[in-house]
Amino acid sequence: MRKIPLILSLALWFCLGVESLSARQVNDASGLRALQQQFIDLKFGMFIHFNIPTFMDDDWADPDASPAIFNPVKLDCNQWAAAAKSAKMRYGCLTTKHHSGFCIWDTKTTDYNVMNSPLKRDVVKEYVEAFRKQGLKTMLYYSILDTHHKLRPGFITKAHIDMVKAQLTELLSNYGEITAIIIDGWDAPWSRISYEDVPFQEIYRLIKRLQPNCLVMDLNAAKYPKDALFYTDIKSYEQNAGQHISKESNQLPALSCLPINKNWFWKEEFPTTPVKDPAVIVKDNLEPFNQAYCTFILNVAPNRDGLIDPNAVEGLKQIGKLWKDDAAVPELPAYDAPITATNIAKHKPANSSWSDDMWIMDFANDDDFTTGWRSNRAVAKPWWEVDLGKCHSFNMITITDLKESMQSYRLLYEADGVWKEICSGNNASKVKVHRFDRIWGNKVRIEIDSTNGQASVTEFGVYDEQR
Known part of the structure; x- marks a missing residue:
């Protein structure tokens, strides 16, 4: 495993020292419920898959890809925010670290980051500032699976867990209020990293201590039943992976995600390939999901210059024109608080x-x-x-x-x-x-x-x- 810098020890000291909330407050069901209602009231947001896979042909990048390829020479997060605003979106969510482990913020936990690329700019900082200027909420995506640092089944060590805690501490300490953090690559059939390998309850409580109002959303819908909140504050549905919310029977705060193009990260054919029909986005996704306690997040992938392609910008404008945004989101029904603790009965006789x-x-x-x-x-x-x-x-x-x-x-x-x-x-x-x-x-x-x-x-x- 690549060496993780000693600065981790200082970051972890900070993690353990920030005890602003008691256990009772962290699990305040009424407070969490209010945050969940506020989340679904947001209705519509922009997922932004932008990371080192942008500069490769595959969504899962080579874990040894050089930071030198990350060079978006025209990067403009203000353009992203303006495009989101034109679609009447209310928030964004940026891929701070994807499965290959490249960090697009100024992290002290690893040298595999944007400050060692030709860009040498903190993309997370520019993103949150641009979206807040437009009055939009900010969320962050973070992958537990990290193939560059060998945080994968069979190789996980305490140093890996320390790195995760330190990276999340940076993201939730240095960029102001984060409405939600979307976590991927954890307890999924394809990642095979269990909630014991990287202890869920510890990470969950760390996030709540750092930012009590930050919702924790683990993209684990493929494994767990849709009838309870197992290891997440918000139930997620990735349409490209065949996960579809029931518009008729869903009773939980939820999120459904879909890319406006075919893939999550930018591909060379995107500028000349039609984006998804704005009318279908509005009529088949946005409007019915909002009435089923579900926020809809549409992925729009910036290109290798760091800009959203013109056809996607135009598609977002059309969505904004078609969507009237005149229907109130219903009040959430009764449901149980999230299950976040370790199952001590698992695999026991x-x-x-x-x-x-x-x-x-x-x-x-x-x-x-x-x-x-x-x-x-x-x-x-x-x-x-x-x-x-x-x-x-x-x-x-x-x-x-x-x-x-x-x-x-x-x-x-x-x-x-x-x-x-x-x-x-x-x-x-x-x-x-x-x-x-x-x-x-x-x-x-x-x-x-x-x-x-x-x-x-x-x-x-x-x-x-x-x-």
């Missing part, structure tokens, strides 16, 4: 009553929402339990029941050889979230009293949530 065929107990805590445990139909009162291995403290349990199989159930825990009831439920939702005062136990069990014919558990989670 499990047991159950008689299972149905191959769908044995191990499938209920394998961290895979496409599989699950199923009870044999002959069992009248099925049960499933997990052995935590030692006495653990915990204060939250989630039951993902995507088949909506349970009608009533009870949750119990074992301590000192004695089983005690935690609570009972008849929650019909696909993801059932139970929060309670902290308890200590060796095992956790669900006893299912009535079903729709066959009990099943897609995933079972046990958490020690910091509050």
Whole structure:
């Protein structure tokens, strides 16, 4: 791994020292809900994929690409902001670091950054200043996966985690108020970096300490069910990856993203290839999403000069003319607060009553929402339990029941050889979230009293949530 400078130690000292919020404030559900409502009220924004892949033919750049190729000789973030304003957008979001690890701000954590390119200018600084001049909110994109610094499965060290914390500290300390940070390359099937490899709860709480009003948005929708906020403040949907929000049934604060061109980063054919139809953007995306508690973010990729191509600028103007922006966003319905703690039940030994065929107990805590445990139909009162291995403290349990199989159930825990009831439920939702005062136990069990014919558990989670 490339050497990470010693300045990290100073940055990390700052991370640990900024304790302006207590645990209670970090998890203030009413305050978070207000921020989520404000986010969806923004309605429409500009995603800006601009980084070292701009100067290559692939969206995933060579991790050893030289900073010398990053040379946008006409870079003008004011042009980006004016184009966003013409479309009636209300915010922007810039790719500060993509998967190949190149940083486009003046970072002290690595020499693989824009200050060692021919540009030698802090793009993040210029971006936030330009967008704020236009009255637009600013958000940042940041990739956990970092192939240049070998922050990838099998190579992750404490130094990597320290680097992530230090980089986020810079981004959230040096550029004023950041409305949201969009994190990518984390706990995704293609990145394979788990929330234990790079500890989610630590990073989440660091962000909230640095900027209490900054929403944390992890682009993990491909893995987790759409019925709860697993490891994110806002549920995300990447249309190019086949992730589509239900305009009829969504009940969570959400974001849907789509590029105005074919790809996220600029390609040589972009100036001569038509952008997506502005009428389709408005009628099929912007208007219906806003009525489904969802903000729409349209990616517009600057070219190698650092400017948005004329055809994209014109497309944005047409969107601004077509979109009347005269409908209020509805008030968010009731939903559970985000789940941000580590699932201590994941991959622990499990047991159950008689299972149905191959769908044995191990499938209920394998961290895979496409599989699950199923009870044999002959069992009248099925049960499933997990052995935590030692006495653990915990204060939250989630039951993902995507088949909506349970009608009533009870949750119990074992301590000192004695089983005690935690609570009972008849929650019909696909993801059932139970929060309670902290308890200590060796095992956790669900006893299912009535079903729709066959009990099943897609995933079972046990958490020690910091509050």
